[in-house]
Amino acid sequence: MSRAAMAVLLGVAAAAAPAGEVEVLHWWTSGGEAKSVDELKRALATQGHAWRDLAVQGGGGDAAMTVLRSRVTGGNPPTAAQLKGPAIQEWGRMGVLANLDDVATEQRWDAQLPKVVAEAMKYNGHYVAVPVNVHRVNWLWINRDALRKVGTRAPQSWDEFFALAEKLQRAGIVPVAHGGQPWQEFTTFETVALGVGGADFYRKAFVKLDPAALKSGTMESVLTTFRRIKAYTDKAAPRRDWNQATAMVIRGEAAMQFMGDWAKGEFLAAGKVPNKDFLCVSAPGTERSYIFNIDSFAMFQLQSAAARTAQRALVTSIMSPAFQEIFNLNKGSIPVAAGVNMGRFDLCGQESGAYFTATAMINTLVPSIAHKMAQPAAVEDAFKETVAAFWNDERITSAQAMDRFVAAARPKP
Template sequence: MTKTLNLHALALGALMTCAAAAQAGEVEVLHWWTAGGEAKAAAALKATLQAKGHTWKDFAVAGGGGDSAMTVLKSRVVSGNAPAAAQIKGPSLQEWAREGVLANMDDVAKAEKWDESLPKVVSDIMKYKGNYIAAPVNVHRVNWLWANPEAFKKAGAKVPTNWDEFFVAAEALKKAGITPVAHGGQNWQDFTTFEAVALGVGGVEFYKKALVQLDPATLNSPTMENVLSTFKKVKSYTDKNAPGRDWNLATAMVIKGEAGMQIMGDWAKGEFIAAGKAPGKDFVCAPAPGTAKSFTFNVDSFALFKLKNDANVKAQKDLATAIMSPEFQELFNLNKGSIPVRLGMKMDKFDDCAKTSSADFVATAKTGALVPSIAHGMAVPSAAEGAIKDAVSQFWNTDKMTPKDAMAKIVAAAKTK
């Protein structure tokens, strides 16, 4: 009798193990989080999925802006071998959804109350024809200026709040033998600087008309000419080794005190933290000059592709649930330098930069000064964004090109479909 019961128990245990194994799937995730703070954040998501018994297949493609990753993704999807999830955001989500390759995640979203947990401006981006097709991970503020206080002290300069002060500080840093502006000469980094100048010089309404609505008259206005002149002046305070430099290497220059400032989104903070630096003491985070009451947002999200294998579909849904869980939102964003996209999150574990960012995110959503970052794929379709990006970088890199020449190229680029 005992022997028979033991055999039954063994058989039941084996069945349960098989059932668990049947539920365990593989989740392949395409992302470009390969730098210090980003890599730690990706590792946190991997650990969350492994804890549920799933296998994580890392599909990391280096390159800060994700352009290389998108090229690889297109070839995979075309060949019928899509990953479970891929880092896609903004209007590109709608472009992929129109191809009919993304999965409907409404059952997860309803169970987890996503509509109540997200600002409408964000949830609308995550949907196609009213259905969730992506899960948001965070909110990045793009219009930040990072500064090394020791470098500023050495130069006898103060952290600038407008563009006139910026150039005074840059001149002082230059005289002190410090590279004023750490920059990586890649087109998305040029464009990040450009949109910060556009917002700081032109203001919110100008930014919306020029870089969200792509209004030809605004793109060809005297204000845009002023923006381009200011933008080109910034270049004169970068170093000769800037072309081709990755963004995190530019951040490292500020961390080491080799450079005084960098204009970059708050993913840069993850690099400072990973290097053991403390905000307010070892580095300063301030809104980019002239942009204190506005907020350019970049929301990272994972598009979820249609899968055939049931176990992998279950793993994919567990991934979506994990991404939006309060525990993961906190852990991920503490590592990434961003803030939770989920509303009502406690911010007590976050530093002063994140607390400022979170408060400004809420405030600007109410005033209408919360605007999508064109440089980071949140504002316009990818074809127009790419063409404008190229025109802006061409102006940055061509000494003889005038602002008026650049404006003509930008107006033409904005018509790209």
């Protein structure tokens, strides 16, 4: 859909509603992210509303949360703030979020969103946040020439993965490009957990924090498989950024990378074509399941009627099919709303959309613990530190790691 067409669709309410201003706190400040924000600004402008950008760089959103706490406690909240997962519930408990049920009913959000996604946008059964996009975490990115050199196909099981890794290593190609940073190790770990244990195990362990799952034979298998991957990374991996690891796959220095679909942008920016130069395949054992990472905006209670009108326009615009299409084409993610035309999306995006819909139907759609979708920050951080320590220190046993998981999951007094 063209930008002009989107302007027509989103501009119908402009004459009927008084102009207002939205102030939006976010940390989308680079590349395709900034371009995507510009589309949202334009959508609001077509309806006569001004946009005040409250962009905060750095810290993966940590710096933005410091600003947000200061604004809310000072009685001057922004219109919207980029929040995700359990953080939405935490702000909901403070009684500062706006009720969006009227817009949700009008746009049929309950029918448009998978239940697990809808529940993440609600507090006490009421919508308080609006989802923008979906990233799939459990992808394996593969350099196609590397596969050709060893004469094999993309792995579908862990046995096939390690057999391929052996062939690649003998051929002088780094099997797995990895960045030795805790969040990257956690991303790989949750993907392995899904592939080894399945969606039900994943949910029990990382959503329900079931001690029996956290300390089980299945979790031991997860940890063993996870640690085994390290032997197929290179010695320069520690502290490498994720996009540098992706660049190794693009150049053919490495064959594979476990990473969410934000990695796709690096391949496309390098002029690479899906299925020709690189493959986006489900990580071993995860073809029928999907770890989601969703960006969303929570809406705050506002005093001014004009500000509330502008806020409502913002919410309505975000969930419109026109905006969902254009925003996600720029961002590299996929639309969260059902029924958006996927014709302009690349092969990886179309596959992600198909998997998102299918796994929602068979209940194998699960939230990412590594990307702030499943647990509060304190629990997530404790798990992440345990996973990183296990990866980097072979003296730590699987039993010790599982004990740390159980301790991290235990309710604090």
